[in-house]
Amino acid sequence: MITKRIIPCLDVKDGRVVKGVQFVQLRDAGDPVELATFYDDQGADELVFLDISASHEGRKTMVDVVEQVAAQLAIPFTVGGGIHTLDDMKKMLRAGADKVSINTAAVNNPNLITEGADFFGSQCIVVAIDAKYDETIQSWRVYTHGGRRATEWEVVAWAKEVVARGAGEILLTSMDCDGGKNGFDLALTKTVSEAVSVPVIASGGAGSAEHFLAAFVEGKADAALAASIFHYKETSVREVKHYLRMQGVNVR
Secondary structure (H helix, E strand, O other): OOOOEEEEEEEEEEEEEOOOOOOOEEEEEEOHHHHHHHHHHHOOEEHHHHHHHHHHHOOOOOOHHHHHHHHHOOOOOEOOOOOOHHHHHHHHHHHOEEEEOHHHHHOOOOOOEEEEEHHHHHEEEEEEEEEEOOOOOOOEEEEEEOOOEEEEEHHHHHHHHHHHOOEEEEEEOOOOOHHHOOOOOHHHHHHHHHHOOOOOOOOOOOOOHHHEEEEHHOOOOEEEEEOOOOOOOOOOOHHHHHHHOOOOOOOO
């Protein structure tokens, strides 16, 4: 049986970890190197590093911070933000990342997914999808630029497209639930998980260990990601894993 993964996320802006609600109202959450070390010790299965302002501001991801974080980790490490070319991917992987995550660049240039998968292997390519429910299409619409720009893509159609192009994993964030701590968007997560053949990481809305259980059982997610509840010590990776084991979920 495949084990479910618990993944803390470091949203980084100007070299500091931040967290907001629905992609705004950001507040400081600490130093990325210190937090990375803490989560490694806590038993996190992976870590995601997202330079959340890179695409919006037209910057490259901070290679030096990536190198510092990667040097502290024994667990897989995914980096995203400001990655627009194959060369950008190379820089991140050389800096110590195990995978790269692309969102805005994938929508703007879907061929980048295929180029990355062909060069590095699909296992290195994560496509992040930021989704928000849209009444006009009666489904979720895909957003780019840190949730600032709506696209023409409906979430399931885009998820299938990125997998067809070589994405090895999908990082699926509900903009509606992000930062609310009321639980993951189970309908969104289940819809996408059942539509594609690659692992789906649920993101946006974690507030308790019970929410992780729901993401795995009802949402059919392969992994679940959280930020603020871990950063602000409302619970821990260790506590979440203990709860999941008690509920019969296979975790590391």
